[in-house]
Amino acid sequence: MNEIKIFSPATVANVACGFDVLGFCLDSVGDDMVIRKTDKKGIHITKIENFDLPFETELNVAGVSALAMYNAIDVDFGFEIEIYKNIKPGSGIGSSAASAVGSVFGMNELIGRPFNKTQLTEFAIKGEALASKCEHADNLAPALFGGFTLVKSISPLQILEIPTPNDLFATIIHPQIEIKTSESRAVLPKEVPLSDAIEQWANLGSLVHALHTSDYNLISNSLNDVIVEPYRSQLIPLFNDVKQAALHVGALGAGISGSGPSIFSLSKGLETATKVKEAMAAVYSKTDIAFEVHVTKINNEGVKIIS
Ligand code: HSE
Numbered sequence: 649m650n651e652i653k654i655f656s657p658a659t660v661a662n663v664a665c666g667f668d669v670l671g672f673c674l675d676s677v678g679d680d681m682v683i684r685k686t687d688k689k690g691i692h693i694t695k696i697e698n699f700d701l702p703f704e705t706e707l708n709v710a711g712v713s714a715l716a717m718y719n720a721i722d723v724d725f726g727f728e729i730e731i732y733k734n735i736k737p738g739s740g741i742g743s744s745a746a747s748a749v750g751s752v753f754g755m756n757e758l759i760g761r762p763f764n765k766t767q768l769t770e771f772a773i774k775g776e777a778l779a780s781k782c783e784h785a786d787n788l789a790p791a792l793f794g795g796f797t798l799v800k801s802i803s804p805l806q807i808l809e810i811p812t813p814n815d816l817f818a819t820i821i822h823p824q825i826e827i828k829t830s831e832s833r834a835v836l837p838k839e840v841p842l843s844d845a846i847e848q849w850a851n852l853g854s855l856v857h858a859l860h861t862s863d864y865n866l867i868s869n870s871l872n873d874v875i876v877e878p879y880r881s882q883l884i885p886l887f888n889d890v891k892q893a894a895l896h897v898g899a900l901g902a903g904i905s906g907s908g909p910s911i912f913s914l915s916k917g918l919e920t921a922t923k924v925k926e927a928m929a930a931v932y933s934k935t936d937i938a939f940e941v942h943v944t945k946i947n948n949e950g951v952k953i954i955s
Contacts, residue, residue, distance in 0.1 A: 649758060650684060651684040651685070652682070652684075652757050652953060653682050653953070654683070654754050654757075654951060655678050655680055655952050655954050656681055656746040656753070657678035657746060657950065658674040658741040659671050659674060659741065659742035659787045660674065660790075660818065660820065660905045660910075661786040661787045661790075661906040662786065662873070663871070664851070664877070665848050665852045665870060667848075668799070669800075670796065670852065670856075671797055671799075672795065672812070673794045673948070673949075673950055674741065675946065675947035676943075677734065677820075678746055679732060679735055680732040681729065681730060681747075681751065682728075682730040682732075683728070683729055683730075683751060683754030684728040684730075685725050685727060686728050687725060688725075688726045689724070690718070691705045691715050691727050693710065694728045695731065695732075696730075696731045697731070699736065699737055707778075708747070709776060709778050709779050710729055710747040710751040712774050712777075713747075713748040713751055713752050713772045713773075713776075715774075716772075717751075720771070727758070731747060736822070736826075738827055738828055739822050739910055740822070740827065740904065740905040740906040740910035741822070741910050742787035742790075742791060744776055744829075745788045746791055747775065748776045749768070749769075749791040749951050752772050753792065753951045765807075766805055766806075766807055768792055769792055769805060770805055772785075772792070773785055773788060780833065780907075781829075781830040781833070782833065784799070785799045785805065785807070786906075790950065795809060795810065795948045795950075796810035796811070796812055797809055798810055810856055811859060812859065812948055813859060813862035813864065814862070815864075816864075816915075816916065816945075817914070817918050817921035817945055818914055818915075818944050819912070819928060819941065819943050820911070820942045820944070821911050821925075821939055821940070822940045822941070823884065823909050823910075823932060823937050824937070824938040825885070827909045832907040835879045835880060835882075835883070836876060836879055836880075844874045845875070847872075847874050848873070851871075851872050851873075854869070855870035858870055864900060868900040868901055871902070871914065876904070877903060877904055880907070883908060884911065886932065887904070887911065889931045890902070890928050893928055894913040895913075897920070897924055898915065899920070900915055900916060901913065901914055911928065913928070918943070918945075922943055924943075925942075928941060929941050
């Protein structure tokens with residue numbers, strides 16, 4: 649096999665109480681990428697559609713993660729990467745992670761899968777770090793493994809797969825403004841009060857337990873972020889109105905998706921998730937803020953081969 653086309657999914661990182669450690673994978677939103685073996689050695693990005701992103705390998709997250717893997721293998725050929733980008737950069741649903749994951753997943757398939765998913769995440773972290781100026785894997789891990797993942801540690805990298813309750817659906821609204829991850833990290837405090845930390849880790853522990861036991865009430869009671877949301881929500885227009893609108897029609901919870909500006913909510917059942925979509929959209933429809941909104945089931949497969 650010399651060429652592969654893959655789908656690299658969007659993801660929601662943090663999931664309210666799990667800043668930098670928890671994430672889940674979306675089903676209906678993602679990038680397509682083509683990875684091809686070439687006689688010319690090295691990594692070359694030959695096509696980028698829909699967004700104006702750098703073609704220089706070292707300046708493109710897909711290129712940087714591909715290079716990290718390329719430097720770890722001994723081959724007498726190179727790779728070309730084509731990126732058909734559907735996830736808007738700076739949207740908060742793992743745009744850079746999808747690119748970083750797609751290139752290494754595709755290359756690994758073309759060379760007979762020498763690396764496991766955790767090792768692929770190690771390479772992809774290098775690409776993600778180019779975009780967010782720090783190494784974290786809470787978008788990368790769900791894009792590679794699918795479902796919910798918890799990054800137990802970065803060094804050494806340890807990723808836990810958390811089960812997804814069958815009836816869980818996500819609604820994501822994306823106001824069309826760009827927030828760079830590096831900028832939304834800069835607004836965060838360096839220290840947090842112990843009482844807030846206690847509340848946050850109690851919520852994260854109970855959310856993980858609730859996902860294991862399909863306890864939707866406990867999911868709802870755990871989806872609270874007392875540490876990051878108070879700071880970042882100020883960067884997102886009408887955040888509280890959108891969140892309250894979602895809760896009012898039955899969402900289990902809502903919060904900032906990754907570093908924003910997208911806002912996610914989780915619901916039990918497609919019917920409620922669709923009502924949440926309408927309620928969230930109604931908030932921005934009354935303004936001149938353009939937006940996109942998606943309802944999706946949780947994608948338990950992650951990045952996958954299309955052809
Ligand atoms: N955990 C990261 C953040 C995800 O919230 O900054 C975005 O890259």
